[in-house]
Amino acid sequence: MRLLFLGDVVGKSGRVVVTEKLPGLVADLKIDCVVINGENAAHGFGITEAIYQELLDAGGDCVTLGNHSWDQREALVFIDRAPRLVRPVNYPAGTPGRGAALIETRKGAHVLVVNAMGRVFMDAMDDPFAAVEREIEAAPLGRVADAVVIDIHAEATSEKQAFGHIFDGRASLVVGTHTHVPTADHRVLPGGTAFMTDVGMCGDYDSVIGMDKAEPLRRMREKTPGGKFEPASGPATLSGILVDLGANGLATRVAPLRVGGRLETTIPV
């Protein structure tokens, strides 16, 4: 099986690169399952039902979220009728939606997708390690799930790397999101889990983490309020990670995939 994970889609520019490029990539690269982080898809903040559908229509099998999950309030409602939308699993009990989903791909494989939120330099949440542990135990790789994808949405590189090591051998892929910059440390860990500290964003990199530069640059120096933060609108880079799995659901190969915009193009052959 071949998996593709795409990082945080930021605003219209990010959505455009996904809808324009993803269908061709899925066909050309014979990708079996696509997971997309969509927490910034709606003008940089959250996700709407229409955009969720747009990401599925473009080829997404599952959409994950993060600290921006509820920036668009409608997500609190439509998530309950959106079975392929996954929010961080370590929200409090009673939070709308689900933190993990067993997704059936077009070819009938079952992929467990879990989303978790880190706690270092982030809002107070329950233990993400324990929460993911419970989901993995409920649908173990090789028995219930043909593949397991963990999106660890976190700020600190240390916390994300700990996630990789702790679930090494029990997940097909542990990938970080949230910092909006791809890291160059993609590799298969000793136990067979593909890992990358952060997959980067699908957005315009001539920006401050996807946002138009002017206001963040001013605010960091001046410390006064000003205009709103708006997504940058230049050409976006689609930024993802491609993973090939063996019959046991563990990774045999991992490679970055980056197309368009300001970053160097990288297409696995």
Add this chain to the structure above:
Amino acid sequence: MRLLFLGDVVGKSGRVVVTEKLPGLVADLKIDCVVINGENAAHGFGITEAIYQELLDAGGDCVTLGNHSWDQREALVFIDRAPRLVRPVNYPAGTPGRGAALIETRKGAHVLVVNAMGRVFMDAMDDPFAAVEREIEAAPLGRVADAVVIDIHAEATSEKQAFGHIFDGRASLVVGTHTHVPTADHRVLPGGTAFMTDVGMCGDYDSVIGMDKAEPLRRMREKTPGGKFEPASGPATLSGILVDLGANGLATRVAPLRVGGRLETTIPV
């Protein structure tokens, strides 16, 4: 001119990869100036005078620091007799050492190296933007300095990217350090400044940001104190960024350089 910047050297493993590989790389790639972040060179925490000398002997023209500057107390003393050692410029007035240095390379070029510490998710420091502004104005690129290298030692990707944009056109290179993971967003910004959100560490990547995995993995889940943090001792990756400059000191080309250890090898041709 051709510059090489190497990220945070972590412990013995990191020093070994630098001393073994750097001399050959300098010769083969005809590198004119090497700047090395050494804040974790002494068993993961700070730097000693002997290690500072070791990094210069291996080919370093200048060594920068960060939040671990003073972990080895002797640094507070020997820094004043170490003209090529630069600590963050936005420490309070009266701090030992210097926050910027105009380094003469073997071929007689003058390179201004500035080190600054970010403030987002880090300790309280004075404004790094204003502090670097002052140093740049005192030794402007193209007039006093043949090249300007800014090491922004920071946690948040947003703050580092803001540094790149704000000094674009006035520095040869703005490069982030501190997170110990190389990013894949190296590029020349519109104004001619080479940029990379984080250059990664020179250390063993089979680790949690360069430290032996066992204790951090335990502590993140158990929240009890335990053993000391020790650098991981497996083979290290040398992780850097190579920049070619035009006659005006601005970048004409940028490329990552990674050799050894667990990461994919990348050597610019």
Add this chain to the structure above:
Amino acid sequence: MRLLFLGDVVGKSGRVVVTEKLPGLVADLKIDCVVINGENAAHGFGITEAIYQELLDAGGDCVTLGNHSWDQREALVFIDRAPRLVRPVNYPAGTPGRGAALIETRKGAHVLVVNAMGRVFMDAMDDPFAAVEREIEAAPLGRVADAVVIDIHAEATSEKQAFGHIFDGRASLVVGTHTHVPTADHRVLPGGTAFMTDVGMCGDYDSVIGMDKAEPLRRMREKTPGGKFEPASGPATLSGILVDLGANGLATRVAPLRVGGRLETTIPV
């Protein structure tokens, strides 16, 4: 001379208790100078020009601010024509307004009021100790200023206490604001400076730090967005600290002053 400092006025309820009680207290207790923290006076967030004037009309000689200084954008403009309005001194150079003011009281005494913002658990700012040091040196107690009042707007008790000790003997009063809860540690420090870790708010204490309880209680447990934060509208407590000064401008006596609302009434005799 007798000084009164009133803590963060929160919303209408806080303004009402100040306008209703302050004139009588000034008369009855023969108070010479009143400084009021007004950062939450406008519906909990910032201050308007009309409210600034209302606080002066009620008997205030000077109004200080904090991290909410600019929540009402008009403050960025009117502060430059509001000589008795003081914002934190450690904002970046170029910030509208002033961080210190030498205020003339009705009886012709000169009171230096300095406002500073802490950095522990707060936004990144320049060194508040160094910034206040400069203001104190420019208008020293006993030479230029008849009294010196320092409002240290900070979260951490440690940082506020450090302020008290560092300026002990050089200020008439060092008083903390920002946590919206009065502390019971008012005292005259060995060098003659009156000190209180936090003076508390002028607001409705049947609340979460002055805000209507319902939404903060929900949000702390549920971690989803919801209604806006609104000031609590029940009867407010006026919460202040009264300081008597000797001829040298140092404190001879300090006492809390609390009237109205939910807290125990304390009126110095």
Add this chain to the structure above:
Amino acid sequence: MRLLFLGDVVGKSGRVVVTEKLPGLVADLKIDCVVINGENAAHGFGITEAIYQELLDAGGDCVTLGNHSWDQREALVFIDRAPRLVRPVNYPAGTPGRGAALIETRKGAHVLVVNAMGRVFMDAMDDPFAAVEREIEAAPLGRVADAVVIDIHAEATSEKQAFGHIFDGRASLVVGTHTHVPTADHRVLPGGTAFMTDVGMCGDYDSVIGMDKAEPLRRMREKTPGGKFEPASGPATLSGILVDLGANGLATRVAPLRVGGRLETTIPV
């Protein structure tokens, strides 16, 4: 029933004031149950078994902890044979010790003591509200427990006040610890729960939160490492809150109790 809660005992000076004053106060004020926060009792950092015993011998019925629980490693071991020692309830499953205890007083009453750690500006922990909720439900006030005492060890005043309101009517006392400064907002909440945002420390207030002043004052300005933090050794203030309960276990009266050292003496009559 009459309860006394004493705030964080800091070092030898804090222990001396407790052992010297507590027995007399218990006798004179006819106190039925004493709970003491002991997280800083061992030279400012953690607790030893000998000191735990010393606090019980002085009259304590129960000792609570906080973020410094394990600073003395022996606490990880002896806590399992120390039935009256309670650490924060929202540590991960598997943490030594207990987060709540049903203590039998000398007169045979049963007092449920729960300790919880806040998450705002503190280390990542599981939800303290949910964790306390579970303990309260297991031993409800008026049915299983004759009194319920909640020690919320937290930095932010907002989080502590939320605790008070959420458990109002279901606890005899919700009291904050950790900031080492007593607040002046003690009161009985509408539902019958005694509340105080922070009870302050039993320690020397001529200090920075109980620590000798010199090193913290230097370090806040100089940002370089230096000497160790040592508890201040001047005369300490015993700082507590006294609560009278009706037959239903709810509060009928609350008053601060402060004796000795630098703070104003307050003894309820």
